[in-house]
Amino acid sequence: MASTITHLFRPNFNGGYPDTPKVLPERSRMSLALAFGENGLPLCKACGLCERSCPDAAIRIVTNKREDGPGRVLDSFEIDLGLCMYCGLCVEVCPAAGIMHTGHFEVSTPDRADTRLTLWPATVATRPAPANPSSEAVRA
Ligand code: SF4
Numbered sequence: 074m075a076s077t078i079t080h081l082f083r084p085n086f087n088g089g090y091p092d093t094p095k096v097l098p099e100r101s102r103m104s105l106a107l108a109f110g111e112n113g114l115p116l117c118k119a120c121g122l123c124e125r126s127c128p129d130a131a132i133r134i135v136t137n138k139r140e141d142g143p144g145r146v147l148d149s150f151e152i153d154l155g156l157c158m159y160c161g162l163c164v165e166v167c168p169a170a171g172i173m174h175t176g177h178f179e180v181s182t183p184d185r186a187d188t189r190l191t192l193w194p195a196t197v198a199t200r201p202a203p204a205n206p207s208s209e210a211v212r213a
Pocket residue numbers: 116117118119120121122123124134166167168169170171172
């Protein structure tokens with residue numbers, strides 16, 4: 074009984090979340106998004122390295138040979154957050170800083186289909202979420 078009463082008057086241990094927005098520590102790995110350049114296009118060079126490096130096969134990229142020169146063009150970029158374990162390998166290996174962790178961590182959903190994000194072609198919903206201002210990993 075004494076223990077219950079003690080806990081009743083302790084401050085809220087979760088810092089008031091969800092009423093008070095939570096800023097996670099620097100280097101936290103959260104939801105993923107493509108990074109975009111000033112021209113509004115993804116920085117991704119369609120090399121496929123992140124897809125091949127993902128231990129969970131969570132990334133699906135479709136590319137095509139560029140018609141106007143060497144290299145490939147990105148047709149679609151999908152990521153299944155239901156498979157992702159937020160290891161960050163895709164962010165680490167990317168030579169173009171094309172993919173990044175965002176400050177968005179509230180991604181739980183009762184619908185399995187909602188875990189599959191189409192990052193390209195981009196919609197408003199898949200543009201980078203508000204960045205964690207303390208995170209160096211966010212390069213938007
Ligand atoms: S996000 Fe980076 S690693 Fe992945 S395909 Fe694009 S350029 Fe390559």
